[in-house]
Structure formats: C-alpha cells, structure tokens
Amino acid sequence: MANGIAAKARASSPARRMTMQKLMRRRSTIAFGLALPLILLVAGLVIYPAFYAVYLSMLDRTMSTFTGLRNIIFLLHFDTFWMVVKQACIFAISAVIFKALIGFVSSHFVHNLPAKGQRKWRGMLLVPWVIPTAMSTIAWFWLFDPSYSALNWILAKFGIGPIPWLGVTAWARFSVILVNVWYGAPFFLIMYLAALKSVPDQLYEAAAIDGANWWQKVWYVTLPMMRNIIAITMLFSLIVTFANFDIVRILTAGGPVDSTHIFATWAFALGIQGNNIPMGASVSLFMLPILGVAAFFILRDISKRGSSV
DSSP states (O other): OHHHHHHHHHHHHHHHHHHHHHHHHHHHHHHHHHHHHHHHHHHHHHHHHHHHHHHHHTBOTTSOSBOTTHHHHHHHTOHHHHHHHHHHHHHHHHHHHHHHHHHHHHHHHHHTSOHHHHHHHHHHHTHHHHSOHHHHHHHHHHHTOTTTOHHHHHHHHTTOOOOOTTTSHHHHHHHHHHHHHHHHHHHHHHHHHHHHHTSOHHHHHHHHHTTOOHHHHIIIIIHHHHHHHHHHHHHHHHHHHHTOOHHHHHHTTTOSTTTTOOHHHHHHIIIIISSOHHHHHHHHHTHHHHHHHHHHHHHHHHHHHHHHO
C-alpha cells in the first residue's frame, strides 16, 4: 500500500512541475503583453529622436543637402570642440566624485541618528534635490553676482577681496561644478542611505568581535555590501551630469569665451542660437560613445561581481 502511494507521488511530481512551468510561462507572457504598449511608447520616444538626430547630423546648414560625415569631421578638427570635450569630462567626473563622497558621508551621518532625527534630517537634506533646478540655479546666480554677491560680502568680512565667480574661467568652472554638486548630492544621500539600511547588523557585530575599528568596518563590510548601488548611482548621475543643460546655461551660458560649455549647451548654442541644427545634432551625438564606454565598463564590473557571488 505504502509502495503504491510512493509510486503515485513520484509519477505526479513531474506532471506538477510541468504544470507550474506552463503557469509561469503564461504569467510571463501576460506580463509582457501588458507591458508591451509602454515598451513601444518608450522605444518610440527614444529610438525615433535618436535616429532623427543621426539623420540631421548628415545634412548641411540649410538642411537640404546630404553631406554624410562632413559635420563630424569638421568638429574633430575644431579646437573649440576638444575644449568642450575636456570641459564636459572635467565637469561630469569631478561633480560625480564629489557628490558620491558627500552622499556617502552624509548617509552615514543620517543612518546613525535616532529614528525621529533621521526623518527631520532626510527632509532637510533633500531640499536641494526637490527644488526645480532652474529656480535654485537663479538663486545661485544672485549669490555669484559680481556687484551684490552675498558670498563676496561674507569673504569681505574676513578681509578677502571679491572673487569674479563667473567672470574668470577657473572660477566659472568651479562655480558650475559647485552648484551641480549642491543639487545632486541629496540623490546620492537617499540612495546610499537605502543601501545602508539593507546591510545586516550581524556583519558589523561579527566585525566588532574580530576587533575591527570603524574604518575597517566601512572598508570590509559597508563598501562591499554597497558597491553595486554605488556603481549604478554613479553611472546614472554621470549620464545626467554629462547631459546637464540648465545649470551651465543659466549661470554662464557657456562663457567666458566658451570655457564652460558642455555638450548640451554648446549644441544649443550652435543649433538653436547659431541656426545650424545639423551641427548642433552632431555635437549632441558625441555624448553617446563617451557614455556608452562608461556604462559598458561599470555594468561589466557589476555583472562580474554578481556572477562571482
């Protein structure tokens, strides 16, 4: 009797597995069908403008004659283009590094506060990220005003002369990076804080038993547990910072002498203000290979770490 029941159970288990597999396939198919309209909408909003930008970049200034890669070749031999590449890389990389450092330190600060204090500090520290970028950048523009700068007024109290924040190349570059860091650091804070909440306390307890100090806990416990979040956050911020427009446009409009232009603002200056849409489209396309290379190496590193776990 018992042998018969066992034989029936063994016979029914493969059939049960097949039923579950069919059910999972059906659910995934239904889910894909429900998401398909949104996927097509997003693809249309992304793919069509991308191919249209490629098409525009191959036209002449009048947009009536096909010129192939002439605009691209012209940019590669244009000194201002390489200055924009250099400035965009300095702007994006330095801003992302400072945002990551500030976000990492401030997330630890908030994480170690009591629960009530955490809510207050989270709300206050997220204010720069919540305010519309154009509005906050206008406020910074007033702070950098050469005649009525509040920052220069504070420096004057310490006997320091006025600084031409937006009138000299070095200070103008520093200013746009400072505003971008001020605006973007809260995003890193909230992402890193969420990652810290997911680190098990048992790991810190085990490290403390082994005699690890604060720095060793951060290096051997916190960073390894947060590295994927850190990499993805930095990649996302790098893409957004590289394509930033409003901060540079409002503060300096690319000046002085085009020294603070990045790809988005220079493409706008050439395409819209200079009435050369194909050239502006050509400039904007150069962001794709740079960001593509960065995304490839960062995501490949994440996948390697995930496969080794």
